[in-house]
Amino acid sequence: MTDPVLLWLRRDLRLADQPALLAAIEDGAVIPVYILDDDTPKHYAMGGASRWWLHHTLESLDASLRAKGSRLILRRGESADELAKLAEETGAKRVHAIRHFEPWWRNAERAVAKRLDLECHDGNYLAPPGSVTTGSGGQYKIFTPFWRALKATLPPPEPTRVPAHIPAPAHWPKSDSLADWDLLPTKPDWSTGFGKEWTPGEKGAHKRLKAFEEHADRYDETRNLPSVEGSSRLSPHLHFGEVSAAQVWHAVADAGGSVDVFLSEIGWRDYAQTVIGQYPDYGTKNGRDALDTLAWRTGKAADADLEAWQQGRTGYPIVDAGMRQLWTTGWMHNRVRMITASFLIKHLLIDWRKGERWFWDCLVDADYGSNSVNWQWTAGTGIDANMFVRIMAPLVQSPKFDAGAYIREWVPELADITGEAIHDPEEAGCRPRGYPAKIIGHREARERALEAARQAR
Template sequence: MSAALVWFRRDLRDHDHAALYHALKAHTQVYCAFVFDRAILDALPSRRDRRVEFIHASLIELDAALRARGGGLIVRHADAREAIPPLALELGASAVYANHDYEPAALARDDAVRGALGAAGLAFHTFKDQVIFEKSEVLTGAGKPFSVFTPYRNAWRKALTPFHLKAYPVERYAAHLAAPPAASIPSLAELGFAPSNLAELKLPCGMRGARQLFDDFRQRIADYGRARDFPAVKGVSYLSIHLRFGTISIRELARFAQEQANEGAEVWLNELIWRDFYQQVLWYRPDVVTQSFRSEYDAVQWEEGEAAERLFAAWCEARTGYPIVDAAMRQLNQTGWMHNRLRMVVASFLTKDLGIHWLRGERYFADTLNDYDLAANNGGWQWAASTGCDAQPWFRIFNPVTQSQRFDAQGRFIRRYLPELADLPDKLIHEPWLMSAIDQSAYRCTLGRDYPKPIVDHAAARERTLARFKAVRPTGD
């Protein structure tokens, strides 16, 4: 009998799972494990992190699902680099199986594990699972990675075959799952964490949660192209956290989108392709984690000093005086999620209105987003800051007022997260600073007390941004 260990990471499901399938097919005893990695958890800024609670709930469900198949989940709280090799030896495994991770820190971790396993005579096998195409699978005609999305998307679509969307039939070899030694999943308290407001938010966790959300979205996908830009409308899939932690298969989602004959599904498939695109960018250009994709924009002179710190704090704390920005930041701070249109708006505001380095916003999102994914988050921030691949041109600057008027015309989203503005009429809710003293009294909202005055003038900030980029822009740009 040959034994193997499957190391779960961003793939918390018991079906259509590449590493699990290959391990079950090749071995007669397959153990499953997850590590709450101290290298990650100890660096988190809050002990009430919604992501840790989401993972914890998802692992409980995954363990039950594996036990129903005859297996189970071994859960450790340790440095993964130090935990996986001795666990494999303890179980008598000849190999460890896992799915690819593309982030620089994860690659370094996997290299360390591979080295330790190799020194002990054990193999380490990894597989593509969280994307449809990875690394060098979609390249230009010259054999180089794409730096613009549209031609990448076209090449992606051309390369796609039914094989790439085929599910891995884990159930075919499920009898090879091995029951783990007596063990239990540590509680949140044992991990050093406390419950967040996840239950209050009613965020569905685990595979069943993903299925619930997907089944609901399937009924709405035809309208996705129109509805997705309006934050007060139930227009998006809400599956981002499930894609991030793999409680649903990207192949299943892409296959469904591919099979639909409507514009909404086509637009949604493009969003899934963006995920692959940004993963390829990160694979070829890991320096984008701290530097601009377009290196010439590393010379941009961003605002620094005490004044910039005050502006950054106001942005983080939803005190900018621009309702659509503040409502979006409250949504993020209260729920750990932000509507995609608003991610662009607040990122543009931080970099183009306040003149603060995109990296500071990217890191704030990394600390607060439930669905934080380094590749997509970095790509989105660099797009908004005009420093990245396929970026918004530096001279196109979102106007927070017109964005608000266009995508939340009746102020429904603003009123939800800024109840202090609830009584304002539609014509003033996007620009409350236009209220007269009589208006402020009538609508029970005193500027500077109940709601802040704008911390920056958009028109003046726009001119500063244009000058900031003109000073470093390449010839002909």
């Protein structure tokens, strides 16, 4: 028998349209392995919500592998070290993996390649990040021309099917127990709302995609309405690679209507990878230095305001609804993400990086590229960004996008308020005693932010 090969899994936890798996099968017996590596990412180790998702998706993946004659091997530690140990234990000399673009995974791939024969494949994006270039061969920094160039390369190749059988090695190496990893919260268990909202795993991803197909043609008309929920909710499934971008594209591309707007959002994922490829520290460093001198608020008052924002106690119903939805479900509606992020940065004048870190810990779809690019876009610090002086008015956004039912769902103190008063009960004179007053007035916050921007310039 030939030596077995290792299939190194990370954010590609699926059997369909899995090029690394197919290549490994071509080489012979396959040992699929997932390594819980908190050492390589350092301060970007997975947050709590993502770890909840990981537990359940690994359970699902192992069951799928076993149905194909295989199984999932679990190890914990630094990726290069653990793969080298597995190679020594099993006689494997080659590792197949889907290429990843977070800076820590690029470092890990280089470390693995120094010790083993590593063959990386593309398969998590519409096109290999870095492959869509300008006329001079450079990398795009602005989304619109990037998307125009990316569209010219599409559609992506047709997705491949789940293999009928995965050849197993003569002997399986030892595996950690998933339960021993303690990925699920217990004291306290803050994830009780997650299971009501999500079904992690490849089957859950395809069920979600199938449901979205029915209204993909109305995406642009409904995506900004929190109470209607017209978004796909595919983001965590895409992040963990339970479904590929190509699978999503081919499922909905011909839906007609406004589906092109949704497809551009899939393209935004590719754009975010292009950005972090050029700026690996984009999660911690401004993309542009124009606001490097902006005086963010610090100290006890700012810390108290940050905590009020995190807990959904700002006195702005649309902001509080979003932050409570995030805590309860590990997810937040896209329009509300922009509103809550803008509120932290501009109303509270708190450094965008503190918001990025909170989202990293609380989101089940926490993605380094998308999270950092989106926060920098809102902050006006990114290479392609909204201007800092464009300040979202949450009390305008809320009625504009008909968020009343959304607020009543997530802020139960306001559930009995009827009509337009739901958007600003304090102004309407019907703020319940148990709901906080506004943490700061909109006009006062706006003037403070604009003055800070003037001082920075």
